[in-house]
Amino acid sequence: MSDFVLEGRDLTKHFTAARGGRWGRRPPVRAVDDVSLGLRAGTVTALVGESGCGKSTVARLLAQVYPATSGEVLLHGEPVKAHRGAAFRAYRRQVQLIFQDPFASLNPFHRVRYHLARPLRIHGHVRSDADEQEQVAELLERVSLTPVEQFMDKMPHELSGGQRQRVAIARALAVQPVALIADEPVSMLDVSIRLGVLRLLEKLADESGLALLYITHDIASARYFAQDITVMYAGRLIESGEAEALTQSPAHPYTRLLLESAPDPDRVTAPETVRLGEPPSLIDPPSGCRFHPRCPLVMPVCSERVPERTSLGEGRWTHCWAAAHPS
Amino acid sequence: MKIKAGVAILAFFTLMAIAGPLLIGADPAATSNDGLQGPSSAHWLGTTQTGQDILVQIVYGARVSMGVGVLSAVIATLLAVAVGLVGGYFGGAIDETFSVLTNIFLVLPSLPLIIVLAGYLPQRGVASVAVVIAVTGWAWGARVLRAQTLSVRRRDFVEAARASGERPLRIIFFEILPVLLPVIATSFLATVVGAILAEAGLSFLGLADLSTVSWGSMLYFAQNGQALLIGAWWWFIPPGLCIALIGTGLALVNFGIDEIANPRLRTIKVRKARA
Numbered sequence: 302m303s304d305f306v307l308e309g310r311d312l313t314k315h316f317t318a319a320r321g322g323r324w325g326r327r328p329p330v331r332a333v334d335d336v337s338l339g340l341r342a343g344t345v346t347a348l349v350g351e352s353g354c355g356k357s358t359v360a361r362l363l364a365q366v367y368p369a370t371s372g373e374v375l376l377h378g379e380p381v382k383a384h385r386g387a388a389f390r391a392y393r394r395q396v397q398l399i400f401q402d403p404f405a406s407l408n409p410f411h412r413v414r415y416h417l418a419r420p421l422r423i424h425g426h427v428r429s430d431a432d433e434q435e436q437v438a439e440l441l442e443r444v445s446l447t448p449v450e451q452f453m454d455k456m457p458h459e460l461s462g463g464q465r466q467r468v469a470i471a472r473a474l475a476v477q478p479v480a481l482i483a484d485e486p487v488s489m490l491d492v493s494i495r496l497g498v499l500r501l502l503e504k505l506a507d508e509s510g511l512a513l514l515y516i517t518h519d520i521a522s523a524r525y526f527a528q529d530i531t532v533m534y535a536g537r538l539i540e541s542g543e544a545e546a547l548t549q550s551p552a553h554p555y556t557r558l559l560l561e562s563a564p565d566p567d568r569v570t571a572p573e574t575v576r577l578g579e580p581p582s583l584i585d586p587p588s589g590c591r592f593h594p595r596c597p598l599v600m601p602v603c604s605e606r607v608p609e610r611t612s613l614g615e616g617r618w619t620h621c622w623a624a625a626h627p628s
Numbered sequence: 629m630k631i632k633a634g635v636a637i638l639a640f641f642t643l644m645a646i647a648g649p650l651l652i653g654a655d656p657a658a659t660s661n662d663g664l665q666g667p668s669s670a671h672w673l674g675t676t677q678t679g680q681d682i683l684v685q686i687v688y689g690a691r692v693s694m695g696v697g698v699l700s701a702v703i704a705t706l707l708a709v710a711v712g713l714v715g716g717y718f719g720g721a722i723d724e725t726f727s728v729l730t731n732i733f734l735v736l737p738s739l740p741l742i743i744v745l746a747g748y749l750p751q752r753g754v755a756s757v758a759v760v761i762a763v764t765g766w767a768w769g770a771r772v773l774r775a776q777t778l779s780v781r782r783r784d785f786v787e788a789a790r791a792s793g794e795r796p797l798r799i800i801f802f803e804i805l806p807v808l809l810p811v812i813a814t815s816f817l818a819t820v821v822g823a824i825l826a827e828a829g830l831s832f833l834g835l836a837d838l839s840t841v842s843w844g845s846m847l848y849f850a851q852n853g854q855a856l857l858i859g860a861w862w863w864f865i866p867p868g869l870c871i872a873l874i875g876t877g878l879a880l881v882n883f884g885i886d887e888i889a890n891p892r893l894r895t896i897k898v899r900k901a902r903a
Contacts, residue, residue, distance in 0.1 A: 364791070366787075390793040390795075393791055393792065393793045394793065397791065397792075398787075398788070398791045400784045400787070400788060402784055405783055405784035405785060406784040406785050406787075406788045407785055407788075408785040408789070408803050408806070408807075409785075409807070410806035410807065411802075411806075419789075419792060419794065420792040420793065423792060423793045423794060424793060469788070472788070472792060473791075473792075475792070476792060476793065
């Protein structure tokens with residue numbers, strides 16, 4: 302297991318609901334339950350799930366933005382707890398974040414140069430002003446913002462969404478981290494430039510041996526971009542495996558539905574009618590397998606007990622009673 | 629338009645305060661034998677009971693009134709920024725302490741407190757009056773800034789700065805402060821108005837340094853000399869009008885800033901909006 306650069310083990314996060322519950326008791330929101338996830342160096346791992354399923358919470362737990370209710374985060378196989386102060390800054394040196402919205406993640410009052418030079422200075426990667434200039438230019442070049450002299454002194458509002466996201470990526474790289482967590486890095490970008498940013502992330506993971514976690518709701522882009530895919534539903538992991546195998550032969554009915562919901566130009570006939578339904582409330586999640594109220598393969602056992610992990614070989618596994626007891 | 633009119637008024641008074649005394653060169657306290665004369669070619673705004681020239685006094689008074697106003701607004705704004713931003717950013721016990729402190733100063737009746745404090749001052753110089761006014765007037769700004777900080781600190785770029793390893797004080801003063809500059813400017817200008825009025829009030833009550841000429845102390849002596857009863861309008865109208873005008877100018881600039889900083893109030897087309 303120690304080949305994981307960054308690993309989450311049995312992560313659980315319960316938030317306190319703002320209101321609700323009887324007699325003023327605030328029920329917990331079970332945002333994430335028993336999530337285990339590992340990132341390997343030079344590999345892109347995707348975490349896929351619909352809005353509100355807890356994937357951003359997993360990202361923040363791994364980034365130590367807030368503490369887990371239970372479970373632990375391991376960096377290079379060693380458990381870390383670093384939520385504040387010097388330990389938090391030291392952890393930041395290893396694990397960096399890319400935010401979803403490039404229009405909000407750059408301070409409108411600072412130039413591109415400032416955004417890139419600060420992390421270099423903080424983490425002591427520069428010796429002199431000339432050195433700083435050189436490294437900022439190199440960072441801009443790595444994220445393909447050329448000619449660098451032009452971009453260095455631009456204000457964020459002078460850049461497009463894609464350019465801003467490239468600056469944000471360069472800022473994360475300036476720290477020289479070993480792991481990068483990208484929380485929906487392209488969902489706020491125009492469709493036409495998404496591919497460019499994804500290619501860039503892929504190239505960076507490849508070249509500098511970064512462990513990259515790509516969080517998305519778009520399973521098609523995950524298939525294209527990631528080596529491994531883990532699927533999440535209502536705060537629990539439901540299936541994981543090598544990207545191509547998982548998308549070709551999904552083992553869990555939810556993954557199947559997710560794949561069918563992606564538009565496919567080659568599909569001529571309308572997709573089979575699927576059972577309607579909404580994602581469950583995380584304050585009062587369904588008993589047993591959380592997907593059972595919407596599942597086409599539902600069995601009596603599904604509402605009674607949470608399915609254990611069923612290994613399907615070649616690193617693939619799923620949490621599904623149908624896969625555990627094939628009929 | 630508002631901001632232009634306001635800036636014009638302020639520029640006029642600032643110029644008067646800085647360059648006026650040099651141009652006139654007379655002593656504002658110098659008495660003469662032409663007491664209580666109306667406006668004439670010799671004394672454009674007339675004279676006081678003891679024959680002091682009103683115009684000279686107005687010009688010198690601008691220095692003191694505006695000096696006290698700006699100095700105490702600077703002190704009050706520094707206090708408000710420190711308390712509001714630091715409390716709002718850190719939250720928890722620090723925020724609680726600062727909030728309680730702010731609330732105490734908010735509910736203190738400031739004029740009586742200023743009077744009491746000014747009464748006990750060892751020497752009633754311009755600077756000490758400014759400090760007294762600042763100490764009683766910073767809380768409002770601190771409260772506004774704390775509320776704004778609470779909203780800004782949750783924005784992505786603050787999270788991102790924290791993620792790159794920035795230290796809290798650096799985040800407060802380099803990431804959050806620039807975003808709050810319009811609010812700080814607004815509260816600064818409002819505090820200047822408040823401080824000028826407070827200084828005038830103190831002087832009028834005879835609690836400031838009466839040996840220095842300010843608009844307030846002119847009103848005090850006008851009142852003492854029963855200017856209203858004897859119909860010497862030129863004695864009390866100019867200082868009163870100056871105070872009113874400078875208040876109007878500052879308020880106009882404030883509205884103007886608000887219109888630029890708050891898009892919902894924007895009526896004029898701003899050619900190049902900054903982010």
